[in-house]
Amino acid sequence: xxxxxxxxxxxxxAYTVTKLYEKKGETLVRKNKSCPKCGPxxxxxxxxxxxxxxxxxxxxxxxxxxxxx
Numbered sequence: 001x002x003x004x005x006x007x008x009x010x011x012x013x014a015y016t017v018t019k020l021y022e023k024k025g026e027t028l029v030r031k032n033k034s035c036p037k038c039g040p041x042x043x044x045x046x047x048x049x050x051x052x053x054x055x056x057x058x059x060x061x062x063x064x065x066x067x068x069x
Contacts, residue, residue, distance in 0.1 A: 044058075
């Protein structure tokens with residue numbers, strides 16, 4: 001008979017609400033940018049060299065002095 005599949009281990013989520021927001025006084029401030037195409041409800045993922053929207057695929061690339069050399 002076929003063996004049963006092992007279930008994937010479930011650990012803490014990669015991004016939780018505490019990683020996306022910062023509390024300043026009584027207000028919450030977003031840490032990541034919001035997508036200019038999709039609006040304020042969509043975060044852009046922050047990578048080393050770019051910021052990308054997961055919904056529409058819009059990307060903003062950052063340039064540094066080290067990359068230009």
